[in-house]
Amino acid sequence: MRSLRVLAPVGLGLAVLFGAAFAVGGSRPTTSLTEPENGARAVEVRRIRAHFDSVLAELEARDVAALGASQRDNRSMLLATLRAYRDRGLFPHNYDFPGEAVPYFVDRGTGTLCAVAHLLASTGRRDIVDRVARADNNVWVAQLAGDTAFGTWLGANGLTLAEAARIQLPYERPTPVVATPNRAHTPVALPVAMGASALAGAWNAFANANGHSRIANAIGFGSGLAAIGLGASQMGSQNVPRAMSMTTAAIGGLSVALSARSLHRHNVIAAAEREAARKSKVADATISPIISVGGSGAGVSVSLRF
Numbered sequence: 001m002r003s004l005r006v007l008a009p010v011g012l013g014l015a016v017l018f019g020a021a022f023a024v025g026g027s028r029p030t031t032s033l034t035e036p037e038n039g040a041r042a043v044e045v046r047r048i049r050a051h052f053d054s055v056l057a058e059l060e061a062r063d064v065a066a067l068g069a070s071q072r073d074n075r076s077m078l079l080a081t082l083r084a085y086r087d088r089g090l091f092p093h094n095y096d097f098p099g100e101a102v103p104y105f106v107d108r109g110t111g112t113l114c115a116v117a118h119l120l121a122s123t124g125r126r127d128i129v130d131r132v133a134r135a136d137n138n139v140w141v142a143q144l145a146g147d148t149a150f151g152t153w154l155g156a157n158g159l160t161l162a163e164a165a166r167i168q169l170p171y172e173r174p175t176p177v178v179a180t181p182n183r184a185h186t187p188v189a190l191p192v193a194m195g196a197s198a199l200a201g202a203w204n205a206f207a208n209a210n211g212h213s214r215i216a217n218a219i220g221f222g223s224g225l226a227a228i229g230l231g232a233s234q235m236g237s238q239n240v241p242r243a244m245s246m247t248t249a250a251i252g253g254l255s256v257a258l259s260a261r262s263l264h265r266h267n268v269i270a271a272a273e274r275e276a277a278r279k280s281k282v283a284d285a286t287i288s289p290i291i292s293v294g295g296s297g298a299g300v301s302v303s304l305r306f
Contacts, residue, residue: 044091044171044172045089045091047172048086048091048169048171049086049089051169052082052083052085052086052115052167053086055082055166055167056079056082056083056086058166059075059079059082059163059167060079062163064158067158070156071155071156071157071158072158074123074156074157074158075157075158075159078119078122078123078157078158078159081118081119081122082115082118082119082167085115085118085119090110090112091107091114091171092104092106092107092110092112092113092114092171093107093109093110093171093173094170094171094172094173095108095109095173097173098173099173100170100172100173101170101171101172102138102170102171103138103139103140103141103168103169103170103171104137104138104171105117105129105132105133105136105137105138105139106129106133106137108137113129114168115167115168115169116141116164116167116168117129117132117133119157119167120150120153123153123157125149125153128147128149128150128153132144132147132150140165140168141161141164141165141167141168142161142165144161145161189230190230190231190234190240190244190245190248193223193226193227193230193231193248193252194227194247194248194251194252196219196223196226196227197220197223197224197226197227197248197251197252197254197255198251198255199223200216200219200220200223200224200255200258200259201220201224201251201254201255201258201259203216203219203220204216204217204220204255204258204259204261204262205258208262209262209265210262210265210266210269211261211262211263211264211265211266211267211269212266212269216259216262217259217262217263217266220255220256220258220259220262221255221256221259221260223252223255224251224252224253224254224255224256224257224259225252225256226252227248227249227251227252227255228249228252228253228256229252230248230249230252231245231246231247231248231249231250231252232245232249234248
């Protein structure tokens with residue numbers, strides 16, 4: 001047992017140091033954002049739809065008695081188009097102005113039109129859309145007061161410049177959040193399992209090489225299987241270095257193999273000892289004199305017992 005007392009602290013110390021090295025130095029940095037991008041986009045879509053809800057209510061409440069019949073018809077069609085545009089939920093993005101609300105006539109990434117541009121295109125005036133976008137894609141509708149073609153289109157469709165400006169809205173882009181690096185924390189169970197299986201493996205490799213300690217065999221099997229299972233379960237974890245998971249599983253496999261070897265050696269030694277004992281048995285002989293009662297003869301009786 002003296003060798004065990006020497007190996008135990010050495011094996012455990014190496015295992016703990018190895019596990020600590022992975023836990024502290026081998027972990028991968030991770031980043032976390034306060035709000036996922038898709039969540040921010042969903043908030044933006046809800047804001048835009050709420051804007052159009054208000055605008056549509058205002059446009060429908062306006063007294064249009066002074067408009068001509070064609071103007072009223074065109075206006076009604078535009079309101080229906082705007083309602084469908086709201087329901088579809090596809091709007092331009094603010095790519096260039098973090099933390100600011102800025103209009104985009106045409107989404108330069110997806111080609112999606114803003115509401116006013118969409119209304120223009122729906123009536124066959126994509127030419128106005130393209131011209132305005134080329135000149136200033138972030139223009140406010142109120143700044144188009146001097147655009148003759150745009151003004152003519154407004155009049156034909158029963159809209160005022162103020163109403164068109166009300167339909168337009170700026171698009172917001174959340175201020176980018178600086179990623180906060182966090183060190184991934186390795187579960188304590190991994191270095192513990194690694195240390196336990198390494199210690200049990202050392203026990204079965206040296207102090208229990210003949211396999212006579214059932215406790216050592218059982219601990220070797222149990223800790224080895226636990227290390228294999230734990231290492232395998234953490235292979236895909238982002239918080240655990242893959243090398244550490246593989247090492248834990250490998251040490252566990254070695255512990256199981258050493259336990260199996262010790263158990264096999266114990267069985268072989270035990271069988272050899274039984275065979276030697278059987279062959280080394282000495283026959284017991286008992287010699288007894290035989291005397292005839294009538295004096296007619298004498299002899300000996302030999303009894304052999306194996």
